[in-house]
Amino acid sequence: MPQLTNDHIDYIIKDLHYRGVVLDGFREEVIDHICSSVEAEMLNNKRFIDAYHHVLKKFGHTHGLRTTQQQVLQTDNKTAKIMLKNYFTIALRNLSKHRFYTFINITGLAIGIASCLIITLYISQDLSFDKHFANADRIYRLDSETHFNGNHFSLAVAPPLAAPTLLHDYPEIEATANFRQWGWRRVRRTTDNIKEQYTVFGSNGIFKTFSLPLLHGNAANALTEPNTVVMSRSKAEQYFPGENPIGQTLIIDNKDNYKVTGVFEDFPATTHFKFDFIFAMPGLEDSKDNSWLSSNFNTYILLRNGASPKDLEAKFPKMVETYIGPQVKSFFGNDFSMQDFAAKGNKIQYMLTPLLSIHLHSDKTGELGTNSDITYVYLFGAVAFFILTIACINFMNLSTARSANRAKEVGVRKVLGSLRSHLVRQFLMESILLSFFSFMIALAIVYLVLPAFNVLAERNLVVPITPLFVATLVLAALVIGLLAGIYPSLFLSAFKPVNVLKGKVALGMKSGAVRSSLVVFQFMISIFLVIGTITVTKQMDFIQNKKLGFKKDQVIILHNAELLENQHETFRNEMLKVAGITNVSVAGFLPIAGWGRNDNSFWPYGKQPSQENLISMQNWAVDTDYISTLGMEIVQGRDFSRAFPSDSTAIILNESAVKRYGFKDPIGEKIVTGNNGDFGHTITYTVIGVMRDFHFESLKQNITPLGIHLGKSGWSMSIRFASSNTASVIQDVEKTWKKFQPGQPFEYTFLDQAFGKMYTAEKRLERLFGIFAALAIMIACLGLFALTAFTAEQRTKEIGIRKVLGASVASIVLLLSKEFGKLIVISFILAAPLSWYAVNRWLENYTYKTEIGIAVYLFAGAAAFLVAWLTMGFQSVKAARSNPVNSLRSE
Amino acid sequence: MYGYEITQRVMELSDGRISLTEGALYPTLHKLEAEGMLNTEVVNIGKRVRKYYTLTAAGNATAKDRVSEFLDFIETMSSVLQVKFS
Numbered sequence: 001m002p003q004l005t006n007d008h009i010d011y012i013i014k015d016l017h018y019r020g021v022v023l024d025g026f027r028e029e030v031i032d033h034i035c036s037s038v039e040a041e042m043l044n045n046k047r048f049i050d051a052y053h054h055v056l057k058k059f060g061h062t063h064g065l066r067t068t069q070q071q072v073l074q075t076d077n078k079t080a081k082i083m084l085k086n087y088f089t090i091a092l093r094n095l096s097k098h099r100f101y102t103f104i105n106i107t108g109l110a111i112g113i114a115s116c117l118i119i120t121l122y123i124s125q126d127l128s129f130d131k132h133f134a135n136a137d138r139i140y141r142l143d144s145e146t147h148f149n150g151n152h153f154s155l156a157v158a159p160p161l162a163a164p165t166l167l168h169d170y171p172e173i174e175a176t177a178n179f180r181q182w183g184w185r186r187v188r189r190t191t192d193n194i195k196e197q198y199t200v201f202g203s204n205g206i207f208k209t210f211s212l213p214l215l216h217g218n219a220a221n222a223l224t225e226p227n228t229v230v231m232s233r234s235k236a237e238q239y240f241p242g243e244n245p246i247g248q249t250l251i252i253d254n255k256d257n258y259k260v261t262g263v264f265e266d267f268p269a270t271t272h273f274k275f276d277f278i279f280a281m282p283g284l285e286d287s288k289d290n291s292w293l294s295s296n297f298n299t300y301i302l303l304r305n306g307a308s309p310k311d312l313e314a315k316f317p318k319m320v321e322t323y324i325g326p327q328v329k330s331f332f333g334n335d336f337s338m339q340d341f342a343a344k345g346n347k348i349q350y351m352l353t354p355l356l357s358i359h360l361h362s363d364k365t366g367e368l369g370t371n372s373d374i375t376y377v378y379l380f381g382a383v384a385f386f387i388l389t390i391a392c393i394n395f396m397n398l399s400t401a402r403s404a405n406r407a408k409e410v411g412v413r414k415v416l417g418s419l420r421s422h423l424v425r426q427f428l429m430e431s432i433l434l435s436f437f438s439f440m441i442a443l444a445i446v447y448l449v450l451p452a453f454n455v456l457a458e459r460n461l462v463v464p465i466t467p468l469f470v471a472t473l474v475l476a477a478l479v480i481g482l483l484a485g486i487y488p489s490l491f492l493s494a495f496k497p498v499n500v501l502k503g504k505v506a507l508g509m510k511s512g513a514v515r516s517s518l519v520v521f522q523f524m525i526s527i528f529l530v531i532g533t534i535t536v537t538k539q540m541d542f543i544q545n546k547k548l549g550f551k552k553d554q555v556i557i558l559h560n561a562e563l564l565e566n567q568h569e570t571f572r573n574e575m576l577k578v579a580g581i582t583n584v585s586v587a588g589f590l591p592i593a594g595w596g597r598n599d600n601s602f603w604p605y606g607k608q609p610s611q612e613n614l615i616s617m618q619n620w621a622v623d624t625d626y627i628s629t630l631g632m633e634i635v636q637g638r639d640f641s642r643a644f645p646s647d648s649t650a651i652i653l654n655e656s657a658v659k660r661y662g663f664k665d666p667i668g669e670k671i672v673t674g675n676n677g678d679f680g681h682t683i684t685y686t687v688i689g690v691m692r693d694f695h696f697e698s699l700k701q702n703i704t705p706l707g708i709h710l711g712k713s714g715w716s717m718s719i720r721f722a723s724s725n726t727a728s729v730i731q732d733v734e735k736t737w738k739k740f741q742p743g744q745p746f747e748y749t750f751l752d753q754a755f756g757k758m759y760t761a762e763k764r765l766e767r768l769f770g771i772f773a774a775l776a777i778m779i780a781c782l783g784l785f786a787l788t789a790f791t792a793e794q795r796t797k798e799i800g801i802r803k804v805l806g807a808s809v810a811s812i813v814l815l816l817s818k819e820f821g822k823l824i825v826i827s828f829i830l831a832a833p834l835s836w837y838a839v840n841r842w843l844e845n846y847t848y849k850t851e852i853g854i855a856v857y858l859f860a861g862a863a864a865f866l867v868a869w870l871t872m873g874f875q876s877v878k879a880a881r882s883n884p885v886n887s888l889r890s891e
Numbered sequence: 892m893y894g895y896e897i898t899q900r901v902m903e904l905s906d907g908r909i910s911l912t913e914g915a916l917y918p919t920l921h922k923l924e925a926e927g928m929l930n931t932e933v934v935n936i937g938k939r940v941r942k943y944y945t946l947t948a949a950g951n952a953t954a955k956d957r958v959s960e961f962l963d964f965i966e967t968m969s970s971v972l973q974v975k976f977s
Contacts, residue, residue: 009938028933028940029894029917035939036895059913071918075925 004035008048012038015052019062026072030065087429094430101398104786106438108779112391113442113480115775118453119384121461123377129270129359134211135302138174140309140352142166142299143364147347148616157366158299158350159292163203165323166299170315172307177205178297179273179368180284187277188251189239195560195745196235200368201287202278209302216246217262226283230262235276252279269460272359273368292324293331298368301352309352316350324348332610376765383772386525390776392484393518394783399431399488400515401790410492411500423493431485432478439477456767458760487514516823519787522780523827523864524834529773530860531835535852536766539843542850543759549694550591551631554726555751556733558717561586563741568714571740578732580723585629588713589620591696592754596620596713604661605670605684615660618696618704619673621711627652627691629720630751637667637689640710648710651685655693657705666690671707685709695848698758702847718751777864781871784820788872792816792879799879800887812880817872824868828861835860893941894920920944928953 004012012034021027034055041051059065095102130136142162146153163178180201186193206212207219214222215233222230229250236245245260252258258279267274281287286296303309325338353362360374410423446463454461463469564571568586575584588596600619603609624640624647635655640647651671658666666687675681685707693703721729730748737746756763792799799812835857843849892900898911923929928950932943946954969975 006938013938025942026917026921029942030913032893032936032939032941033895033913040899064914068914068917071914072921075918075922 004039004042004048008038009035012052016065019065021065021069023069023073025076026069030059034059084429087426088433090426091430091433095433098402100789101402101786102434104782105395105398105434106441108394108782109391109435109438109480109484110441110445111775112387112779113438114445114449115772116384116388117442117446118450118461119380119772121450121463122457122459123380123384125270125459125461126360126372126377129372130272130355132268132270133355136355138303138305138307139209139355140301140303141355141358141362142301143351143353143362144295145347145349145351147345154364155295155366156298156353156362156364156368157295158297159295160287160289160297161292161323162297163205163299165319166301167205169319170312172304172312173301174304175205175208175302176203176299177209178203178281178287178299179206179275179278180281180286180297181366181368182279185277186253187239188254189248191743193254193744195747196276198274198276200273200275200278201281201284202275203281203287206278206300209300212264214262214264216244217260219262222262223278223280224282225259225261225280227256227258228261228280228283229258230264230278231260232266232276233263234266236260236263272355272371292327296366298366300355309354313350313352320348320350370761373761376761379765380768383529383769383776386529387772387776387779388480390522390525390779390783392480393522394779394786395431395434395484396487397515397518397783398786398790399427399485400491401787406492407495407500410495411497414495414497415501420493424489427489427492428482428485431488432481435477435481435484439473443473456771457764515787519784519820519823520827520830522783523824523868524831526773526777526780527828527831527860527864528835528838529769529776530863531831531839531857533766533770533773534856534860535839535842536762536769538850538852538856539846540759540762540766543762543846543848548591548755549632549692552752552755554721554723555630556719556721556730557590557749557751557754558719558733558737559747559749560715560741560744561588561717562715563744564714567740568717571736572717574736574740575717575719575733578729578736580721580725580729581719581733582722583625583629583718583720585623585625585718586714587620587622587626587718588715589622589708590716590718590751590754591630591694592751593697593758596715600673602671602673602707605672609672609674615657615705617657617660618706620706620708621713622708623710626708626718629718631720632694633692634689635692637687639689646686647688649683649685650688651707651709652689652691653687654691654703654706656703657707658690660705663687777867781867784868785871785875788816788820788875791819792875796879796882796887799882800884803880803884804888809877809880813873813876816876816879817869820868820872821865824865828864832857832861892945893943897944923950 009031013031016027016031016034021030034052037055037058038048038051041054042048046054056065060067133139141156142158144153144155144158146155158178160178160180163176167173167176182199182201184195184197185199187196187199188194202223204219204221204223207214207222213219214230216236217230222228229252231239231245239245239250240248240260245263248260250258250260261280264278266276303312321338328338328341358367359371360377362371363373413423414420443463450461450463453459561568572584572586575581589598590596598619598621599616601609601614602617602619603613603615607613624642627634627639634652637652640650640652644650653661653666661669661671663669667689669687670684671687672682672684675683691708695703696706697704719733723729733748734746737744795816802812802815839852843852894913894916898913898916901909901911920929924931924944928947929944930947932945934941934943
């Protein structure tokens with residue numbers, strides 16, 4: 001076989017190239033094939049050139065070759081694996097070539113996704129409350145709305161007999177249960193008392209209603225006998241390690257023996273209540289009370305399958321008439337009728353609140369725990385969405401801005417036969433790749449940050465590594481990659497190759513309308529978040545510093561004071577000897593929400609109590625030092641005094657109460673109330689003083705009428721001190737306490753801290769909001785930073801020429817910043833009214849609210865502008881200061 | 892076998908009656924390669940590059956299937972058409 005000479009082969013290679021055979025892989029094969037054929041033909045003594053043309057003819061000349069090449073290309077392209085690999089390789093190369101943009105893109109997106117992920121975890125925990133109960137969708141709580149003489153009560157509690165009565169009267173109810181909150185109790189097995197917070201009385205119905213399984217014990221009768229208790233697994237392990245707790249005895253509050261009859265699994269954190277000890281309801285005297293006028297029992301109902309809660313609610317007015325009507329009537333006397341009662345705008349209405357909506361929708365008196373609020377869910381959801389949007393916008397902006405650099409690439413690819421769809425796929429691949437990187441980094445960030453976030457938000461969130469979660473993440477990465485990549489890819493792939501290669505197409509900053517509006521949008525959101533944060537902060541400061549009407553600083557609240565029994569006075573005197581302590585008051589009623597409260601109806605002396613003249617008023621039993629210790633102000637009359645024995649029937653009203661009674665000259669007026677609500681045995685109080693209104697509930701509420709009189713409420717003690725050395729005062733108090741009460745826990749709080757606790761939800765909101773707002777601005781600035789860097793790069797030549805012609809650095813910086821500066825101003829103009837609306841909506845929740853003046857808005861705008869300008873300034877100055885020689889020398 | 896060799900071999904086996912067109916051969920080879928039926932090996936011969944194709948295990952199995960299918964088809968057709976192959 002005659003071998004072809006190298007010249008021949010070169011000729012064939014060149015000729016084929018000329019004919020357009022260029023596809024890698026295919027080209028070599030065809031060359032070899034043709035060479036072999038030519039060699040074979042030349043064996044028949046043909047000349048090379050004849051043989052070659054004969055072989056070409058077999059291939060169908062140029063046209064046939066190209067068709068075959070096209071077919072091969074198509075089969076190659078159809079195999080997605082190879083093509084994806086190709087896209088992947090090119091994407092990776094592109095990304096690593098432009099490290100700076102890739103870095104900014106990934107960082108911004110990763111931070112955005114991480115924040116979004118954390119917020120999603122936070123929200124989804126809120127949304128999953130109580131879902132773990134087997135029949136959660138059929139469980140309801142019996143709530144009531146009462147409107148009486150201008151007072152409105154929204155209660156999460158019902159009368160003691162409601163639970164058994166409902167079960168008896170309505171066949172559609174499968175089971176009922178009730179709880180009676182009891183607060184802190186001292187629990188002891190042998191010697192040492194442990195103070196337990198999560199205790200409650202519960203009826204045996206809880207097991208059926210909540211489908212609550214017992215780990216030990218019998219659910220049929222675990223809570224049917226007085227002095228029995230069921231406890232949570234963790235507490236059982238704490239008190240009876242390694243033993244069977246059933247049948248063991250616990251001593252409660254130093255006196256009562258309780259037999260353990262059951263152990264239940266701890267309630268998950270996503271339960272709207274938390275109990276460690278459930279005492280048997282029959283042991284509670286109140287539970288046998290047949291009064292329908294006092295409500296203290298959280299009552300839960302399990303409806304039968306298919307029963308409608310609406311139908312049941314429709315039957316409640318009848319229940320009110322049957323059970324409550326007669327009791328109200330006997331309370332007011334015979335001239336009373338329910339019709340009359342309703343005609344005056346009064347009402348008693350019962351309704352059902354679904355278990356699943358308690359955590360996010362219920363904020364009534366007597367809730368079993370602190371609930372969250374659906375607005376927070378919306379608020380944080382919106383913030384998460386905003387942050388993610390800002391991050392995605394960065395991504396889009398950077399990709400389109402970089403189009404100038406890639407325009408040539410697009411042109412060349414198109415000339416070589418790339419279809420638009422190929423390019424779209426290529427660019428999407430890049431963005432999806434970026435998105436996946438960002439997700440991985442985001443996940444790492446979440447892992448690192450979650451513990452700190454949990455502390456801040458007081459949650460116990462974990463990253464749930466479940467197939468569903470991972471699948472969701474992958475899907476989200478895909479979707480975000482697609483969303484963020486779709487615009488740039490369409491934009492870039494639409495270039496016309498002719499224009500691009502001639503250098504006509506748009507360099508980055510032209511056709512920037514979309515980009516500009518996206519930047520505006522980003523900064524609008526950022527400014528909005530800043531204003532939101534400032535508002536929350538200002539309102540919190542306002543509340544903390546508002547003149548409350550009492551002095552919350554430097555007061556220690558000593559708990560467990562009831563243990564002192566009749567030694568209160570001795571202990572008090574002992575306390576007063578301690579250096580620094582100025583006043584001591586023994587009273588459990590404190591001007592902090594959640595402390596002792598006692599509401600009674602009063603009427604003016606000399607009249608019969610009737611619907612018209614009854615006034616519902618807080619009525620607190622305190623001691624003579626109450627006002628001086630807590631620092632209220634007497635505006636009229638006098639404080640209680642030991643010098644007047646008659647003060648035992650004296651009362652001091654607040655200004656709201658005086659207004660409510662309509663007293664012109666309150667001093668010396670007399671008001672009457674029933675002894676413990678019993679109108680048959682009345683007590684008459686004489687007003688001796690008026691104190692200035694002070695806030696004793698959250699500032700979200702108005703100040704209601706309040707009267708204080710002398711009496712016993714010794715479950716806590718307030719100690720005012722005037723000393724900068726708080727620690728030594730505490731030490732001295734503790735020493736005295738130990739002397740009086742060895743073996744009992746020494747527990748105290750500071751009044752100002754207890755006060756601050758009323759606003760934990762808002763404080764938390766403030767902190768979280770601040771963090772996320774900062775993140776949003778940071779991400780937006782990151783984008784702006786890259787955009788300016790890019791513009792500067794684009795305009796290097798222009799800047800160079802300007803400098804050569806004598807432009808100053810300042811004028812160039814101004815030139816570069818002007819463009820984006822304008823955008824920031826526009827975003828401010830858009831953000832201001834939006835935030836104004838939102839801020840006012842939020843502040844509506846508060847009765848006492850701070851003023852959000854123009855200054856706040858201007859400040860937010862200026863801050864955004866400044867931050868943005870600093871970001872741009874860095875780049876601009878860098879560009880402006882560069883030596884024009886460097887930028888003009890090339891080309 | 893490389894592309895040219897395949898055409899020659901087919902020509903030889905069919906006594907010159909079947910001549911594979913190059914236009915059909917290469918797209919098919921690339922398709923079979925992408926489907927994992929063929930392995931390729933590239934050898935340099937001077938200035939030329941030669942690409943050898945061999946059946947993979949999967950390709951072998953598929954080939955056997957296809958051949959027996961084809962035989963089946965011929966048998967069916969022969970009984971339908973009432974003709975006998977020697």
